[in-house]
Amino acid sequence: xxxxxxxxxxxxxxxxxxxxxxxxxxxxxxxxxxxxxxxxxxxxxxxxxxxxxxxxxxxxxxxxxxxxxxxxxxxxxxxxxxxxxxxxxxxxxxxxxxxxxxxxxxxxxxxxxxxxxxxxxxxxxxxxxxxxxxxxxxxxxxxxxxxxxxxxxxxxxxxxxxxxxxxxxxxxxxxxxxxxxxxxxxxxxxxxxxxxxxxxxxxxxxxxxxxxxxxxxxxxxxxxxxxxxxxxxxxx
Amino acid sequence: xxxxxxxxxxxxxxxxxxxxxxxxxxxxxxxxxxxxxxxxxxxxxxxxxxxxxxxxxxxxxxxxxxxxxxxxxxxxxxxxxxxxxxxxxxxxxxxxxxxxxxxxxxxxxxxxxxxxxxxxxxxxxxxxxxxxxxxxxxxxxxxxxxxxxxxxxxxxxxxxxxxxxxxxxxxxxxxxxxxxxxxxxxxxxxxxxxxxxxxxxxxxxxxxxxxxxxxxxxxxxxxxxxxxxxxxxxxx
Numbered sequence: 001x002x003x004x005x006x007x008x009x010x011x012x013x014x015x016x017x018x019x020x021x022x023x024x025x026x027x028x029x030x031x032x033x034x035x036x037x038x039x040x041x042x043x044x045x046x047x048x049x050x051x052x053x054x055x056x057x058x059x060x061x062x063x064x065x066x067x068x069x070x071x072x073x074x075x076x077x078x079x080x081x082x083x084x085x086x087x088x089x090x091x092x093x094x095x096x097x098x099x100x101x102x103x104x105x106x107x108x109x110x111x112x113x114x115x116x117x118x119x120x121x122x123x124x125x126x127x128x129x130x131x132x133x134x135x136x137x138x139x140x141x142x143x144x145x146x147x148x149x150x151x152x153x154x155x156x157x158x159x160x161x162x163x164x165x166x167x168x169x170x171x172x173x174x175x176x177x178x179x180x181x182x183x184x185x186x187x188x189x190x191x192x193x194x195x196x197x198x199x200x201x202x203x204x205x206x207x208x209x210x211x212x213x214x215x216x217x218x219x220x221x222x223x224x225x226x227x228x229x230x231x232x233x234x235x236x
Numbered sequence: 237x238x239x240x241x242x243x244x245x246x247x248x249x250x251x252x253x254x255x256x257x258x259x260x261x262x263x264x265x266x267x268x269x270x271x272x273x274x275x276x277x278x279x280x281x282x283x284x285x286x287x288x289x290x291x292x293x294x295x296x297x298x299x300x301x302x303x304x305x306x307x308x309x310x311x312x313x314x315x316x317x318x319x320x321x322x323x324x325x326x327x328x329x330x331x332x333x334x335x336x337x338x339x340x341x342x343x344x345x346x347x348x349x350x351x352x353x354x355x356x357x358x359x360x361x362x363x364x365x366x367x368x369x370x371x372x373x374x375x376x377x378x379x380x381x382x383x384x385x386x387x388x389x390x391x392x393x394x395x396x397x398x399x400x401x402x403x404x405x406x407x408x409x410x411x412x413x414x415x416x417x418x419x420x421x422x423x424x425x426x427x428x429x430x431x432x433x434x435x436x437x438x439x440x441x442x443x444x445x446x447x448x449x450x451x452x453x454x455x456x457x458x459x460x461x462x463x464x465x466x467x468x469x470x471x472x
Contacts, residue, residue, distance in 0.1 A: 116460045117382045118404030118437035128432040168354030196364040201354035224352040
């Protein structure tokens with residue numbers, strides 16, 4: 001794929017096969033004019049929603065033959081992989097396809113949370129290793145209650161997403177000199193070093209933009225809200 | 237609490253306030269004869285199930301006054317905390333209560349997965365820092381589709397849980413010399429070193445007991461199954 005001309009876009013979307021009930025379908029539909037790559041059950045559910053992905057791939061081992069046929073019919077050409085042994089996960093294969101076909105500023109990953117914890121952690125840790133580290137600063141994991149972005153060492157301004165309430169800083173690797181500057185709670189994270197990951201959860205914005213700095217390591221910044229089954233996905 | 241005599245038990249259970257639909261209630265009920273500690277919304281839901289926890293605590297900021305009263309009436313005495321600022325999460329307060337009151341071999345943590353990712357990661361990473369590291373090898377996080385345990389350097393035999401299908405090894409910290417010995421897939425994790433966390437997902441047991449070894453760092457071992465909304469929690 002190296003020699004093929006890539007399509008230049010601002011945002012590309014990747015749908016994978018995590019639990020359907022955690023996917024914010026209103027937001028997915030709002031992104032329908034952008035390009036989509038979909039893997040396996042992610043392709044099946046997009047096609048069912050009447051959204052035909054630009055590229056579909058997968059082994060379809062968790063789909064019926066009928067579902068697989070519907071995807072092939074809608075998309076035209078589907079790259080299939082044998083179910084096992086494979087060295088890459090569905091999400092990794094999807095990111096590879098995104099990198100093959102697009103020159104992009106941001107990749108939104110949908111259907112990547114909930115369900116099996118090993119799957120979720122594989123998705124969360126995906127941009128920490130090559131060749132997926134090239135999407136680290138461009139990857140955005142989205143579900144009904146959470147938006148996750150990744151940060152390398154530097155000084156950052158984080159903008160509040162209107163629909164979210166909480167703000168969290170999670171070092172995914174060892175870090176040095178991590179400092180929260182102007183959030184609601186800053187006292188415990190001042191020039192902070194750690195060898196182990198810690199989720200500094202339940203912080204909140206003061207105003208619409210807050211700042212943090214990082215000397216070394218990788219930090220995930222998570223904006224979230226409470227989504228209860230009782231509240232039909234509305235923020236509480 | 238240091239001078240008070242602790243109750244000696246094999247297993248103690250801790251219920252916290254994560255999404256209700258991920259809690260395997262049949263299993264919770266099967267543990268009803270064991271001691272329970274419950275925090276906040278976790279106490280509310282246990283009392284609603286007719287299971288009165290031995291100790292209840294929390295700020296009850298996400299519960300109604302009526303729910304809080306029901307807990308106080310059932311449990312008798314409830315330790316309350318002001319909603320904020322607080323330096324400990326609900327789960328951390330619960331583990332502190334468990335350590336205060338019990339001398340135990342295993343602590344099962346329920347209601348700790350799903351929902352807000354910052355909450356879940358805080359629970360997952362909890363035993364990596366003092367004083368909670370004293371429960372590292374005794375902590376077991378349980379939901380409908382996942383069971384998580386933690387391992388320090390050493391040589392281990394992992395026993396298959398009959399209800400689970402998949403096996404995953406996730407280094408939560410930098411690790412050295414991690415080796416999978418006799419699982420279905422072992423090729424990629426042989427004397428493996430890593431500075432960043434990786435979820436080696438979707439492995440499977442060969443037989444009922446498999447082995448792994450670790451030179452340094454902390455590894456979570458996750459047994460899981462697919463639980464879809466369509467299948468009423470039955471393993472697929």
